[in-house]
Amino acid sequence: MSTPAQNIQDLVRKGEYRAGFVTDVAADTVPPGLSEDTIRFISAKKNEPQWLLDWRLKAFARFQKMTEPVWAHLHYPPIDLQSISYYSQPKSMKDGPKSLDEVDPQLLETYKKLGIPLKEQEMLAGVAVDVVFDSVSVATTFKQKLKDAGVIFCPISEAVREYPELVQKYLGSVVPQGDNYYAALNSAVFTDGSFVYIPKGVRCPMELSTYFRINERNTGQFERTLIIADEGSHVSYLEGCTAPQRDENQLHAAVVELVALDDAQIKYSTVQNWYPGDENGKGGIYNFVTKRGDCRGKRSKISWTQVETGSAITWKYPSCILRGDDSVGEFYSVAVTHHRQQADTGTKMIHIGRNTRSTIVSKGISAGHGQQSYRGLVRVQQSAENARNHTQCDSLLIGDACGAHTFPYTEVRNPTAHLEHEATTSKIGEDQLFYCLSRGISAEDAVSMIVNGFCKQVFKELPMEFAVEAQKLLSVTLEGAVG
Amino acid sequence: MNMLEIRNLHARVEGKDILKGIDLTIRAGEVHAIMGPNGSGKSTLSNVLAGREDYEITEGRVTFEGKDLLALPPETRACEGVFLSFQYPVEIPGVSNMVFLKAAINARRKHQGLPEIEAVDFLAWVKDRVKKMHMDIKVLQRGVNEGFSGGEKKRNEILQMLLLEPRLMILDETDSGLDIDALKIVAEGINTMRSPERATLLVTHYQRLLDYVKPDFVHVLAGGRIVKSGGPELAQELEARGYGWLDAA
Numbered sequence: 001m002s003t004p005a006q007n008i009q010d011l012v013r014k015g016e017y018r019a020g021f022v023t024d025v026a027a028d029t030v031p032p033g034l035s036e037d038t039i040r041f042i043s044a045k046k047n048e049p050q051w052l053l054d055w056r057l058k059a060f061a062r063f064q065k066m067t068e069p070v071w072a073h074l075h076y077p078p079i080d081l082q083s084i085s086y087y088s089q090p091k092s093m094k095d096g097p098k099s100l101d102e103v104d105p106q107l108l109e110t111y112k113k114l115g116i117p118l119k120e121q122e123m124l125a126g127v128a129v130d131v132v133f134d135s136v137s138v139a140t141t142f143k144q145k146l147k148d149a150g151v152i153f154c155p156i157s158e159a160v161r162e163y164p165e166l167v168q169k170y171l172g173s174v175v176p177q178g179d180n181y182y183a184a185l186n187s188a189v190f191t192d193g194s195f196v197y198i199p200k201g202v203r204c205p206m207e208l209s210t211y212f213r214i215n216e217r218n219t220g221q222f223e224r225t226l227i228i229a230d231e232g233s234h235v236s237y238l239e240g241c242t243a244p245q246r247d248e249n250q251l252h253a254a255v256v257e258l259v260a261l262d263d264a265q266i267k268y269s270t271v272q273n274w275y276p277g278d279e280n281g282k283g284g285i286y287n288f289v290t291k292r293g294d295c296r297g298k299r300s301k302i303s304w305t306q307v308e309t310g311s312a313i314t315w316k317y318p319s320c321i322l323r324g325d326d327s328v329g330e331f332y333s334v335a336v337t338h339h340r341q342q343a344d345t346g347t348k349m350i351h352i353g354r355n356t357r358s359t360i361v362s363k364g365i366s367a368g369h370g371q372q373s374y375r376g377l378v379r380v381q382q383s384a385e386n387a388r389n390h391t392q393c394d395s396l397l398i399g400d401a402c403g404a405h406t407f408p409y410t411e412v413r414n415p416t417a418h419l420e421h422e423a424t425t426s427k428i429g430e431d432q433l434f435y436c437l438s439r440g441i442s443a444e445d446a447v448s449m450i451v452n453g454f455c456k457q458v459f460k461e462l463p464m465e466f467a468v469e470a471q472k473l474l475s476v477t478l479e480g481a482v483g
Numbered sequence: 484m485n486m487l488e489i490r491n492l493h494a495r496v497e498g499k500d501i502l503k504g505i506d507l508t509i510r511a512g513e514v515h516a517i518m519g520p521n522g523s524g525k526s527t528l529s530n531v532l533a534g535r536e537d538y539e540i541t542e543g544r545v546t547f548e549g550k551d552l553l554a555l556p557p558e559t560r561a562c563e564g565v566f567l568s569f570q571y572p573v574e575i576p577g578v579s580n581m582v583f584l585k586a587a588i589n590a591r592r593k594h595q596g597l598p599e600i601e602a603v604d605f606l607a608w609v610k611d612r613v614k615k616m617h618m619d620i621k622v623l624q625r626g627v628n629e630g631f632s633g634g635e636k637k638r639n640e641i642l643q644m645l646l647l648e649p650r651l652m653i654l655d656e657t658d659s660g661l662d663i664d665a666l667k668i669v670a671e672g673i674n675t676m677r678s679p680e681r682a683t684l685l686v687t688h689y690q691r692l693l694d695y696v697k698p699d700f701v702h703v704l705a706g707g708r709i710v711k712s713g714g715p716e717l718a719q720e721l722e723a724r725g726y727g728w729l730d731a732a
Contacts, residue, residue, distance in 0.1 A: 430537070431573040438533050438569075439587035439643065440561035440594065449586060453577030453626065 059187030159195035193223035229264035262297030274310035281340030284312025295327035319348035322356035337370030366402035492543035503707035519704035562594035564650030633660035658692035670695030
């Protein structure tokens with residue numbers, strides 16, 4: 001007779017990765033290797049101005065003096081940066097499509113399979129999408145409609161050419177080139193990503209979304225996203241990611257910078273579903289990402305919501321610098337580690353302005369041999385009178401072989417600060433499961449229900465379309481998680 | 484036809500024999516009470532019938548409406564009409580009662596080859612039963628048993644029972660932790676479910692629930708066996724004399 005714990009694990013194991021296919025498209029991929037020449041090649045490929053090449057080279061010089069961080073609660077063999085190709089684009093993209101009609105039908109098909117039908121999307125949902133395939137943006141929908149509202153939403157490589165003064169002003173202003181090892185690497189070799197500018201007083205008329213896909217073997221994806229919300233503007237931005245199922249690990253080292261000026265609000269949501277590797281830990285994406293938002297203006301607000309189900313390794317701390325008086329930072333996170341996945345994730349809330357407030361809600365779910373750490377910093381600087389923080393970290397364990405760890409750090413230099421911290425760890429108990437079974441509910445549905453209940457606080461922060469997707473994704477990832 | 488037949492049932496948990504040869508027959512329309520001192524195996528019997536996996540069946544068989552009950556997984560037993568009202572119902576945070584009840588009802592309907600219940604019908608039906616149990620309608624928006632008092636949890640169990648309309652109702656210590664008003668409401672709930680097609684197995688330590696839900700048969704469980712069976716008068720005798728005299732008998 002099998003033990004209940006074993007049944008739980010059997011159920012967890014059934015989940016499979018549904019975005020793991022490869023698109024067979026001819027690609028221009030540079031040979032592996034990282035050097036100044038690689039950077040010059042990328043810059044030339046993108047027809048970049050001299051200032052940006054100089055910026056990249058400066059970042060590379062910084063990078064070469066840095067060493068890989070080892071403080072995270074993560075275990076993986078050293079990454080050989082020389083074995084990675086730093087640029088890959090589908091051949092059909094050589095001249096760049098002018099409109100969706102010119103996009104390679106095979107690429108459109110790829111996104112359709114992933115549930116991102118670019119054409120239908122344009123007609124049905126009120127979501128504008130920028131699609132990044134390996135190192136290039138292949139399509140951006142609704143460009144004209146957004147332009148009419150004054151909103152700029154385009155690939156960052158295009159923004160460099162079309163809006164150089166904006167890019168030059170803000171690029172690296174939140175995450176400096178030498179911020180950390182992976183941010184420096186990204187600054188040197190970043191290829192594409194999205195650029196968003198919302199002008200003063202404009203409420204962006206639709207959700208903006210970027211969909212990242214790694215397709216080519218042995219390539220890394222180094223995307224760079226820059227979002228600027230000018231005074232009094234609002235924007236909600238969504239990001240999704242997938243990759244084919246491959247035996248080797250692939251590196252993804254992105255940088256995302258957000259700037260919110262006076263009274264501006266940015267809501268940034270992520271559903272991250274990079275290939276997590278197989279159940280023995282073979283393959284999967286190494287996701288080393290620096291995301292940071294700067295509440296530069298008074299009464300500005302930046303809100304991060306993330307649902308992290310993919311990647312073999314996740315190293316990610318979307319943060320807020322609460323510089324403006326009365327600014328607000330939020331971080332809502334659901335992270336799932338299953339099989340041999342590892343995640344070290346959390347946030348940093350840096351209170352600088354007066355009356356700044358931050359909220360952290362982190363929900364970690366571990367199954368199989370998954371290992372997960374919450375790492376969060378709340379810093380209240382001397383200038384931050386009346387700063388408030390509320391932190392809640394909950395961990396849910398499924399089975400006996402997984403782990404959850406919490407590393408909260410606080411640094412308070414102003415006595416008027418109010419910080420609250422709550423943390424819980426629970427196990428999907430046999431009791432909960434049996435209770436559902438005894439009402440006729442199948443084990444799969446029961447797990448999905450229990451896990452979704454656990455994540456409810458975070459899911460309700462997601463835009464509607466994403467909340468549904470996130471719930472489904474969670475169910476697939478943990479299919480059979482409690483048996 | 485016999486609804487439930489238990490023959491020579493032996494069960495153990497963590498290597499310890501708890502049930503040591505239970506024989507019991509329940510026909511449709513009957514209410515049986517199982518009484519006994521703590522540790523006699525009452526809860527084990529309830530859990531074994533509902534299909535909890537921690538228990539190992541070492542001997543014997545159980546048939547429910549002609550089917551081999553022990554061969555069915557717990558969710559199938561529930562869909563076939565076996566319901567266990569838990570002694571200690573668990574909390575499922577963040578999962579609203581409404582979502583949970585609907586999932587349970589639809590699971591059963593699916594098993595019966597019926598389509599999912601219409602949202603409007605479901606709502607009307609649930610509201611009616613919530614009222615019957617003298618519960619606040621807001622209970623439907625709350626997490627399953629989340630932050631419920633002991634009495635609320637027990638009422639919630641009976642609410643589920645009213646909605647799922649099982650064939651065999653097993654009530655494990657449903658009266659424990661209830662004040663007299665709650666006890667009456669719970670008993671009323673159970674009584675509304677009594678019918679010639681349904682059977683009830685009341686598992687209880689005390690006689691007081693039996694004042695409100697009249698059993699047809701009373702059995703005394705001691706040391707993993709049924710040591711005495713009789714009519715309702717047996718419960719009164721137990722109440723008056725305790726369980727001690729049975730050892731001497």
